[in-house]
Amino acid sequence: MFKVKIHVVPKKSIADPQGSAVKDALGTIGFSGIEELRIGKIVEIKLDVSNRKNAEIMIEEMCEKLIVNPLIEEYSFEFVEESI
Amino acid sequence: MKFGVVVFPGSNCDADSYHALKDVMGQEVEYIWHKEQNVDRFDCIILPGGFSYGDYLRCGAIARFSPVMDKVVKFADSGKPVIGICNGFQILTEAGLLPGVLTQNQSLKFICKMVSIRIENTNTPFTELCSKKQVLKIPIAHGDGNYYVDKDTLKEMEKNGQILFRYCDNDGETSEKANPNGSIENIAGICNQQGNVIGMMPHPERAVDCALGSEDGKTLFASVIHYLERSSVYDSL
Numbered sequence: 001m002f003k004v005k006i007h008v009v010p011k012k013s014i015a016d017p018q019g020s021a022v023k024d025a026l027g028t029i030g031f032s033g034i035e036e037l038r039i040g041k042i043v044e045i046k047l048d049v050s051n052r053k054n055a056e057i058m059i060e061e062m063c064e065k066l067i068v069n070p071l072i073e074e075y076s077f078e079f080v081e082e083s084i
Numbered sequence: 085m086k087f088g089v090v091v092f093p094g095s096n097c098d099a100d101s102y103h104a105l106k107d108v109m110g111q112e113v114e115y116i117w118h119k120e121q122n123v124d125r126f127d128c129i130i131l132p133g134g135f136s137y138g139d140y141l142r143c144g145a146i147a148r149f150s151p152v153m154d155k156v157v158k159f160a161d162s163g164k165p166v167i168g169i170c171n172g173f174q175i176l177t178e179a180g181l182l183p184g185v186l187t188q189n190q191s192l193k194f195i196c197k198m199v200s201i202r203i204e205n206t207n208t209p210f211t212e213l214c215s216k217k218q219v220l221k222i223p224i225a226h227g228d229g230n231y232y233v234d235k236d237t238l239k240e241m242e243k244n245g246q247i248l249f250r251y252c253d254n255d256g257e258t259s260e261k262a263n264p265n266g267s268i269e270n271i272a273g274i275c276n277q278q279g280n281v282i283g284m285m286p287h288p289e290r291a292v293d294c295a296l297g298s299e300d301g302k303t304l305f306a307s308v309i310h311y312l313e314r315s316s317v318y319d320s321l
Contacts, residue, residue: 069178071233
């Protein structure tokens with residue numbers, strides 16, 4: 001069993017109005033020095049597959065087919081739990 | 085001649101599209117439930133607006149895998165006209181039938197208002213009765229209508245005449261002020277390279293009666309009816 005966290009964020013070349021709004025709001029309440037802020041999403045998946053390599057292949061396929069739109073988003077993932 | 089309006093879970097402009105085609109334009113129309121596997125009986129398919137699958141993940145991302153979509157792709161590949169309006173446009177981009185993507189409005193607000201759009205190409209099934217640079221008044225209602233496409237693809241699209249509508253002011257000028265949502269180059273609607281698959285954020289089905297503030301949407305429906313009549317005359321020769 002693997003637990004994987006997928007991070008999806010808007011590409012740097014794409015405007016992120018939500019991120020800009022939150023960045024400005026943080027500025028308004030007194031936080032200075034914020035150079036960049038982007039808002040994305042986290043997808044947590046528990047996978048019942050036999051080995052880590054297969055899990056990686058599956059996650060990549062899931063991201064490319066549905067979870068991520070490569071035109072505007074980029075992704076990374078991490079294994080947060082492994083139990084065999 | 086038969087029109088089909090696809091109904092996904094969460095579509096909410098299906099009845100408006102049906103009404104526009106049936107009662108206003110006097111055409112034969114049928115709803116197509118998203119699980120249906122056969123769309124051969126139709127001459128034109130409409131993917132209506134709404135919030136299919138609650139807009140979960142990304143607008144249109146899940147609807148694009150509805151069973152009917154495989155058939156819609158084949159229908160489009162055969163050259164028959166398909167139009168996606170608002171959420172339907174988002175579904176067509178997710179399905180890869182149209183280039184680019186619709187992202188969140190620059191203002192972060194859901195915008196519901198009448199806008200002016202300028203016709204950029206009259207050589208498609210849905211615009212053939214329009215005149216070049218004609219300005220139509222058609223309402224928009226969306227939170228994610230900010231059209232984005234990379235520069236190289238945009239250049240190709242311009243060259244192929246794939247930009248169909250741009251947001252403009254009453255005089256037909258495409259100023260930044262006339263751009264409601266931040267769309268690149270004021271783009272409000274596009275088509276594929278062949279011209280038979282069309283996507284637009286404004287709602288022509290909501291502009292078919294002067295009681296609604298505009299009848300300009302009728303021009304687009306009249307165009308596709310004209311196009312289909314023309315095609316069927318050729319078929320029978």
